Amino acid sequence: MIRLRSGTVGSRFTILYAAGFLLSGAGLLVLTFLLADGGGRESVAPEGNPSAPGGLAAAQQRIQELAGQLDAVHTQQSRQLLAGSLIALVVMAVVSLLLGRALAKRVLRPLRLITSATRRISADSLDRRLAVVGPADEVKDLADTIDELLERLEASFTAQRRFVANASHELRTPLATMLATLDVAVAKPDPAVSTVALADRLRTQLDRVDHLLDGFLVLARAQHGALADSAPVDLGDLVGAALRDRSADAQEKGLTVTVGLPPATAAQGSPALLARLVDNVIDNAVTHNEDGGWIEVTGSANEEEAAFTVETGGRHLDQREVDRLARPFERLGGERTGSSGLGLSIVAAVAAAHGGRLALHARPEGGLRVSITLPAAKTPVPA
Numbered sequence: 097m098i099r100l101r102s103g104t105v106g107s108r109f110t111i112l113y114a115a116g117f118l119l120s121g122a123g124l125l126v127l128t129f130l131l132a133d134g135g136g137r138e139s140v141a142p143e144g145n146p147s148a149p150g151g152l153a154a155a156q157q158r159i160q161e162l163a164g165q166l167d168a169v170h171t172q173q174s175r176q177l178l179a180g181s182l183i184a185l186v187v188m189a190v191v192s193l194l195l196g197r198a199l200a201k202r203v204l205r206p207l208r209l210i211t212s213a214t215r216r217i218s219a220d221s222l223d224r225r226l227a228v229v230g231p232a233d234e235v236k237d238l239a240d241t242i243d244e245l246l247e248r249l250e251a252s253f254t255a256q257r258r259f260v261a262n263a264s265h266e267l268r269t270p271l272a273t274m275l276a277t278l279d280v281a282v283a284k285p286d287p288a289v290s291t292v293a294l295a296d297r298l299r300t301q302l303d304r305v306d307h308l309l310d311g312f313l314v315l316a317r318a319q320h321g322a323l324a325d326s327a328p329v330d331l332g333d334l335v336g337a338a339l340r341d342r343s344a345d346a347q348e349k350g351l352t353v354t355v356g357l358p359p360a361t362a363a364q365g366s367p368a369l370l371a372r373l374v375d376n377v378i379d380n381a382v383t384h385n386e387d388g389g390w391i392e393v394t395g396s397a398n399e400e401e402a403a404f405t406v407e408t409g410g411r412h413l414d415q416r417e418v419d420r421l422a423r424p425f426e427r428l429g430g431e432r433t434g435s436s437g438l439g440l441s442i443v444a445a446v447a448a449a450h451g452g453r454l455a456l457h458a459r460p461e462g463g464l465r466v467s468i469t470l471p472a473a474k475t476p477v478p479a
Contacts, residue, residue, distance in 0.1 A: 105200075105204060105207075106197070106200040106201060106204055107200075109196065109199070109200040109203070109204070110193060110196040110197045110200050111196075112196075113192060113195070113196030113199065113200075114189060114192045114193045114196050117188065117189070117192040117196075118185070118189055118192070121185050121188060121189075122185070125181050125182075125185065128177075128181070129174070129177075129178070206228070206230075206235045207235065207238075210226060210228065210235070210238065210239055210242065213226050214226070214242060217246065222246055222249055222250035222253055223250060224246075225243045225246060225247075226239045226242055226243055227239075227243070228240070263309075263313060267309055268306070268309065271302055271305060271306050271309070274298075274302055275299065275302055278295045278298055278299055278302075281295060282295045314369070314372055314442055314446075326364060326365055326366060327364070327365075327366075327367060328362050328363075328364060328473035328474065328475050328476065328477045328478070329362060329363050329364070329365060329367050329370045329371075329473070329477065330360075330361070330362050330477045331357065331361045331362065331363055331370075331374065331395060331402060331404050331470075332355075332357045332359070332361055332395075334370060334371050334374040334375075335355060335357060335374055335378065335393055335404065336355070337371070337374075338371075338374050338375045338377075338378035338379070339353060339355070339378060339393075341375070341378075342378055342379060342382045345382050345383075346382050346391070349382070349385060349386075349387050349388070349389065350387055350388045350389075351382065351385055351388075351389055351390060351391055352389075352390040352391070353390070353391045353392075353393075354390070354391070354392045354393070355393045356392070356393065356394045356395070357393060357394065357395040357404060358395060358396065358397060360397065360476070360477070361395045361396070361397045361402050361404065362397070362402060362472065362473035362476070362477045363402040363450070363452075363470035363471060363472065363473055364450070364470070364471045364472065364473045364474050365450040365470060365471070366450075369446045369449065369450075370446065370450070370470070372442065372446065373442070373443050373446040373447065373468070376439040376440065376442055376443050377406050377439075377440075377443055377466055377468065378391075378406065379439060380439050380440060380466070381406050381408045381464075381466070384408070384410075384464075385408050385409075385410060386409070386410050386411075389408060389409045389410060389463075390408065390409050391406065391407070391408055392406070392407045392408075393405070393406050393407075394407075397472060398472065399472060400471070400472055401452075401469050401470065401471065401472055402469075402470050402471070402472045402473065403467065403468065403469040403470070404467075404468060405465060405466065405467045405468075406465075406466045407459065407463065407464070407465045407466075408463045408464050409459075409461070409462060409463040410462055410463040410464070411462055411463075412458070412462045413458040413459075413462075413463070413464060414458065415457070415458045418456045418457065418458045418464065419456065421440045421456055422440050422441055422443070422444040422454060422456065423441055440454070440456070440466075443466075443468065447468055447469070447470065450470050450471060451470075451471050452468065452469050452470040452471060453468075453469050454466070454467070454468055455467040455468075455469075
């Protein structure tokens with residue numbers, strides 16, 4: 097695994113440029129002072145001669161005074177040179193940071209363009225390419241590598257979508273044949289009791305296989321398919337239809353159902369997939385509810401988002417187990433029911449395919465809260 101240091105490449109480039117300039121400037125400053133010190137004159141007092149005339153002694157004294165004055169001037173000039181060099185170094189350090197930032201932006205501009213173009217490429221637009229033109233350098237090599245990766249991804253997605261399109265027919269045909277064979281066997285005059293019982297058990301298992309297959313296909317379509325049939329969808333209508341479909345099971349369990357969706361709670365998306373999303377949420381609320389329990393459906397809508405929440409009562413749940421329910425074949429506490437184990441994973445996939453999100457929360461009072469947020473409808477729902 098390749099691990100990069102913290103910070104952006106532009107910041108690191110700017111810091112390295114400034115640090116290199118400061119080090120070279122400091123080295124040049126030290127070299128200047130060494131050369132300046134080496135070129136300084138060293139004043140040496142001449143040896144006195146006691147027998148020398150008085151005029152020579154006065155001249156030597158004057159020479160020593162002049163040498164001292166020269167040393168003082170040299171020292172002052174060195175200090176001024178040091179102060180001026182330090183000021184110039186500080187100014188150039190600031191200039192080097194600005195210049196390094198400008199150079200970093202210019203050097204990294206092709207990479208930013210590549211990053212921006214790559215982000216605009218999604219699963220529905222894998223046919224697009226960067227197609228960077230220019231000299232054969234490292235940047236073009238990177239762009240060509242990304243184009244090759246996109247080509248491989250496009251081929252993989254195309255093959256997967258083709259499989260999803262063909263799997264429904266290829267796998268449902270033998271199921272339909274087996275169901276027809278069972279119906280023929282049971283329809284014969286005076287069928288054996290064991291034959292009827294076996295046919296009922298097989299029909300139940302085949303229905304479960306058909307339901308599981310349907311769940312796989314919907315999950316694959318939600319994860320890798322394009323939403324070609326996007327339209328405004330009234331979530332209230334979908335909730336009402338789902339509750340009507342499960343009304344018999346809800347009455348059998350003695351569930352109390354409360355619906356509080358505001359009018360015109362509409363989302364933008366695939367009607368078929370959103371209907372499956374709502375069906376799965378309502379089915380989960382009915383199937384995994386306790387006898388004599390309750391279901392409450394609420395919602396909200398604004399210009400950007402449409403949301404609805406389904407809450408159920410029941411036992412206290414562990415939030416860590418609840419967080420795993422959006423994965424395929426995950427159930428609370430390893431319970432086994434007649435469901436395929438794909439219900440909430442399909443909900444999560446459909447919500448993500450629409451640019452929405454699924455949130456699962458264990459209620460402090462017991463039970464589960466399922467919240468789904470979807471993009472709001474762009475136009476009113478047709479009557």
